[in-house]
Amino acid sequence: PQSSSEEIAALKRQVQEIRTQQASMERDLQAIKTILQRAQGGPTGDEFVNKTVLIDNEPSRGSASAKVTIVEVSDFHCPFCRRQTLQTLPQVMKEYVDTGRVRYVFVDYPIAQLHPEAAKAHEAAACAGDQGKYWEMHTSLFTNAPARDTAQLSAQAKSLGLDLGKFTACLGGSVHAAAVRESVARMQQLGVEGTPLTLVGLTPAPG
Numbered sequence: 001p002q003s004s005s006e007e008i009a010a011l012k013r014q015v016q017e018i019r020t021q022q023a024s025m026e027r028d029l030q031a032i033k034t035i036l037q038r039a040q041g042g043p044t045g046d047e048f049v050n051k052t053v054l055i056d057n058e059p060s061r062g063s064a065s066a067k068v069t070i071v072e073v074s075d076f077h078c079p080f081c082r083r084q085t086l087q088t089l090p091q092v093m094k095e096y097v098d099t100g101r102v103r104y105v106f107v108d109y110p111i112a113q114l115h116p117e118a119a120k121a122h123e124a125a126a127c128a129g130d131q132g133k134y135w136e137m138h139t140s141l142f143t144n145a146p147a148r149d150t151a152q153l154s155a156q157a158k159s160l161g162l163d164l165g166k167f168t169a170c171l172g173g174s175v176h177a178a179a180v181r182e183s184v185a186r187m188q189q190l191g192v193e194g195t196p197l198t199l200v201g202l203t204p205a206p207g
Contacts, residue, residue, distance in 0.1 A: 028096065029068060035091060055069070055107075058071075059125075059138075061093070061103070063101075067101075069200075069201060070092065070102055070198060071201075073107045073192050074196050075109055076122060077110065081142070084198075092104070108180045109184055111194075119177070119181075120149075121147055123170075123171060123177055124147070125138055127170035127171050128167070150172075154168060
């Protein structure tokens with residue numbers, strides 16, 4: 001009887017710990033949503049509730065084991081995306097991503113009708129990623145005026161210390177161009193119509 005009582009007490013403690021963790025995650029979710037809604041001017045993304053977004057090969061920051069994931073669908077030439085990245089994202093990074101509580105994922109969605117040169121910027125970020133500097137290029141693309149040709153993108157790559165020969169060859173290739181087109185098609189199938197779109201949710205099984 002004594003052993004059984006101890007086991008029951010231990011189980012109760014474990015259940016309470018799980019409830020506490022769940023409540024903490026729910027508070028995090030609500031806080032992040034509030035931050036993003038305030039930046040975007042109101043609630044968005046309700047039509048994406050319970051939809052699946054594949055993120056296996058997307059660039060990400062933060063702990064892969066974080067219980068909460070932010071997926072940002074964005075366009076490097078979108079002025080609203082730039083504002084969100086420079087004004088809102090730093091707070092989310094500092095309070096949630098850098099502390100390991102949230103994983104941040106960036107998804108390419110250049111809108112050709114509005115920003116015909118944007119796709120090349122997304123390819124440039126991927127090419128920089130091949131040299132281990134995706135996020136440095138990500139910051140550069142959003143911080144500087146929209147780069148509209150290979151020369152401007154190469155200048156940013158040079159300032160980041162990238163191997164220009166490899167970068168230029170990559171930018172002239174088709175691998176990353178195809179990946180960007182595939183990302184756009186995938187987001188369109190999901191129902192994405194504009195940027196920035198920020199999706200926040202609990203992280204399911206890997207992928």
